[in-house]
Amino acid sequence: MKKLATGVVDWLDSRTGIKGILHEALYERVPGGARWRYVWGSALVVAFMTQVITGIFLWMAYSPSTQTAWESVYFIQHEMNGGWFLRGVHHYMSSMMVVLLAIHFAQVVWDGAYRAPRELNFVLGLILMLIVLGLSLTGYLLPWDQKGYWATNVGTELASQAPVAGGAIKKLAIGGSSYGHHTLTRFFALHAGILPGSLVAFLALHLWLFRRHGLTPKQPIKNPDAMFWPDQMLKDCVAALGIVGAVLVVTVYTQGAELTAPADPANNYAAARPEWYFLFLFQFLKWFPGELEIWGAFVIPGLIVAYMFLMPWIGRTKPGHVLNVLVLAVLLGGSAWLTVAAVQEDTLAGSPDATFEESGLADTEANRNAFAASLDFLKAKRDAHFEAERVVDLAKAVGIPPTGGLALVYDDPYLQGPKLFKQHCASCHNYEPLGNGLGDYAEQLKEAFRPFLTSEEQSEYEQKLNNLKYPKYFRADAIINPAPTAPNLYGISNGTWMSAWLDPKLIASKHLLGYEGSPFVDGDMMTFVVEAHENDPNNENLDDDVDVAFRKISRALMEEADFPNYLLDDSEASKSFREEGRELIIGGLADVLDSGMSCVDCHKFHDEGDLGSAPDLTGYMSRQWLIDFIRNPADDRFYPDTNDRMPAFAPHDNEQLNQLDDKTLGLIVDWLRGDWVRPEDTVED
Amino acid sequence: MAKKNKSKKMSESAAATETSSGADRRSFVAIVAGGLAMMGPIGAGVWSFLSPLFRKSSPPEVRVALLDQVPADGRPYFFPVVSDRKDAWTQYSQQKVGAVYLIRQPGEEIPTAFTAKCPHAGCSIGYSADEEKFKCPCHTSAFALDGKRVNGDEEVSPRDMDTLEVKLNPIEVADGESVTEVLVTFVDYQTGHKEKHPTS
Numbered sequence: 001m002k003k004l005a006t007g008v009v010d011w012l013d014s015r016t017g018i019k020g021i022l023h024e025a026l027y028e029r030v031p032g033g034a035r036w037r038y039v040w041g042s043a044l045v046v047a048f049m050t051q052v053i054t055g056i057f058l059w060m061a062y063s064p065s066t067q068t069a070w071e072s073v074y075f076i077q078h079e080m081n082g083g084w085f086l087r088g089v090h091h092y093m094s095s096m097m098v099v100l101l102a103i104h105f106a107q108v109v110w111d112g113a114y115r116a117p118r119e120l121n122f123v124l125g126l127i128l129m130l131i132v133l134g135l136s137l138t139g140y141l142l143p144w145d146q147k148g149y150w151a152t153n154v155g156t157e158l159a160s161q162a163p164v165a166g167g168a169i170k171k172l173a174i175g176g177s178s179y180g181h182h183t184l185t186r187f188f189a190l191h192a193g194i195l196p197g198s199l200v201a202f203l204a205l206h207l208w209l210f211r212r213h214g215l216t217p218k219q220p221i222k223n224p225d226a227m228f229w230p231d232q233m234l235k236d237c238v239a240a241l242g243i244v245g246a247v248l249v250v251t252v253y254t255q256g257a258e259l260t261a262p263a264d265p266a267n268n269y270a271a272a273r274p275e276w277y278f279l280f281l282f283q284f285l286k287w288f289p290g291e292l293e294i295w296g297a298f299v300i301p302g303l304i305v306a307y308m309f310l311m312p313w314i315g316r317t318k319p320g321h322v323l324n325v326l327v328l329a330v331l332l333g334g335s336a337w338l339t340v341a342a343v344q345e346d347t348l349a350g351s352p353d354a355t356f357e358e359s360g361l362a363d364t365e366a367n368r369n370a371f372a373a374s375l376d377f378l379k380a381k382r383d384a385h386f387e388a389e390r391v392v393d394l395a396k397a398v399g400i401p402p403t404g405g406l407a408l409v410y411d412d413p414y415l416q417g418p419k420l421f422k423q424h425c426a427s428c429h430n431y432e433p434l435g436n437g438l439g440d441y442a443e444q445l446k447e448a449f450r451p452f453l454t455s456e457e458q459s460e461y462e463q464k465l466n467n468l469k470y471p472k473y474f475r476a477d478a479i480i481n482p483a484p485t486a487p488n489l490y491g492i493s494n495g496t497w498m499s500a501w502l503d504p505k506l507i508a509s510k511h512l513l514g515y516e517g518s519p520f521v522d523g524d525m526m527t528f529v530v531e532a533h534e535n536d537p538n539n540e541n542l543d544d545d546v547d548v549a550f551r552k553i554s555r556a557l558m559e560e561a562d563f564p565n566y567l568l569d570d571s572e573a574s575k576s577f578r579e580e581g582r583e584l585i586i587g588g589l590a591d592v593l594d595s596g597m598s599c600v601d602c603h604k605f606h607d608e609g610d611l612g613s614a615p616d617l618t619g620y621m622s623r624q625w626l627i628d629f630i631r632n633p634a635d636d637r638f639y640p641d642t643n644d645r646m647p648a649f650a651p652h653d654n655e656q657l658n659q660l661d662d663k664t665l666g667l668i669v670d671w672l673r674g675d676w677v678r679p680e681d682t683v684e685d
Numbered sequence: 686m687a688k689k690n691k692s693k694k695m696s697e698s699a700a701a702t703e704t705s706s707g708a709d710r711r712s713f714v715a716i717v718a719g720g721l722a723m724m725g726p727i728g729a730g731v732w733s734f735l736s737p738l739f740r741k742s743s744p745p746e747v748r749v750a751l752l753d754q755v756p757a758d759g760r761p762y763f764f765p766v767v768s769d770r771k772d773a774w775t776q777y778s779q780q781k782v783g784a785v786y787l788i789r790q791p792g793e794e795i796p797t798a799f800t801a802k803c804p805h806a807g808c809s810i811g812y813s814a815d816e817e818k819f820k821c822p823c824h825t826s827a828f829a830l831d832g833k834r835v836n837g838d839e840e841v842s843p844r845d846m847d848t849l850e851v852k853l854n855p856i857e858v859a860d861g862e863s864v865t866e867v868l869v870t871f872v873d874y875q876t877g878h879k880e881k882h883p884t885s
Binding site for chain 2: 066067150153154157158160161167168171172174175176177178180181182265266267268270272285286289291293294369372373376423647652656657659
């Protein structure tokens, strides 16, 4: 066996000279013996190898186009076996590489290892450093998520300001006048082809020259020389293990690299920041307002890099070397300080819900501005995390359409509703859960069913509610208008909202018809509800009857709304309440109430009653009803004579002529009705 | 005849240096030929690589709002700019390509349009209603309601907010009423310069 192996090696050697090459590679003399301080260069090689290996496997799953980049990274991150780990290692190793570069560079300058005859190798090292930074810049964009997109956008906008050819450079870099498919194909070609290819070439030169000159021993040499193999190699390998191990730990600890929501060219991500090792540049730029920016972005960094290239020649003399070390210290110290300052500025407010008054900062305009900027940053970051989580959950639940992940964002009432409501509705309407429990569903349902259930059923129902898992995205956050001039729309179309209209206190509150300047305060509906409760001769008993009747009506209307809530009870008992409710609406109520009136005396309900004096209750608050209402509240079906200031948002058949197009209208209505995808829609039995 | 002699003479006189100068000449030709050979593929690549520089596009005229949606109260109203857009091979119909603020002073008929893209680094400018200021979240640029920088040249933004050309387009709707569309010529301006330059 051994003979066979030797035979194969000899055969190979006679044709390739492999023995000599291996000997050359491994038996390099290390003056003064192996030392830990010599491991940094080989650590960088290991880091790069890690990037090549993980990068190639990522490449096998990545697809560079605006409709597939985020989507394929989503798939890597959330669906592929260990994809999150692969991507995490690639991500964190890139940071590690920058740290190692800084150490390697600092050590070479400190030791004066750039002196003749090693000047050229120092220059090669700097070129390698620039290539690595280029790799990290181009890699940041590839997931095509909000963070990478907007951070890179700021970077390329800066590039466009470069003197003379800036505009052309930007166009060539992004493959057109705005970001698109070709930005990704170009960045990817750079990231996976040109830059690593050049890196390999320059690395080969760097190592070749390194071997030619030998390493720069730490003086004075105390120990006898040793060979690279195995003494230094052992230390190098231990260091490699430590570095890769550290990256693996961070990857597992953080559950891999972040993937924010799909890039949205129309929605700026205010918390876009470059990768942490570029933060110092970002912070540095803040010192150069307006036209001065080219100084911060090009001239000064350009001069610094030029100085770095000249270090070997400046460092030929002792004072020159001291100057180099001083410059190095200033650069590293300055970058560290700027990085800390950037983080501090962003996190000044502490939390997105903080207020300036509580912050304890001196009340100056500068402090207020800084605080507000930080608050904007933290809010944008929180919103982005929220949106990212939502879109990933949607992708898992319903899959990504061929148009890409961004369509998930734009077609989701849960994400779009609040934005659209703020834009179109919130200047009049409030969207706020009420103390009476328009807020908490479980409490409300318990309350709503109270009079109808036998005690046995009651406890069974409560059991069911107690076991109910509140799924994610169960309800939307409040959007508060403290002085509304129209009804509160929170929980619209659910049973409790319906019953609120029949509650004398609630209907008269600012949340329904008692808002500022309401023409309905003395209207028929208000009078009807108030009198139904007040003018009650037999007092409490009958009041209960009225209550029960109203509850049944609200149940019936909830069914009318085709309420998209899975809590709609399907028991025989509930069905019969709703049936009774319908009977009450079409006339039965007249027997319960003193006034002898029922709903259809004013409202239309299916075949009963007439249009004209009050809104149609047929399909009340159903999707179509709401859409028609918002299209034109003054339509015959709604408030032909008594509409209070609500604009007709979409009265025309041609959507181009409307304030709201059909899609937007649908999104608003779905959101108001709570009709959005809840990926963990589960009610436990 | 003379010519022949001359050339013969020349070759004789060059005979001493024949080896070195001939090798030089061949090296030179080799480099040129090899270089030329590579120019083919490189040229083909560079030619197509440069194509973004030769593609021109004209800014779209977009309907951003109806005039009714911009009351003449001196307050800014935010509207997305939705337009057809082509990205390499993908044709997007009606995509959000940017956003504008429309402001109409009391008595004015035509609103002023500001693009929401910050002239500093291209972030999207927000509006703070309680401070009555436009504020960019990225590098804290602030603009007054007329688009002027709050701190003038001290501001990080090199110029005031970019205005866009606005046109009004009245349309007769079927029932005899008419609505007025607000059309904006949506130009994407380069950031970072004192002057406005379109990106394409």
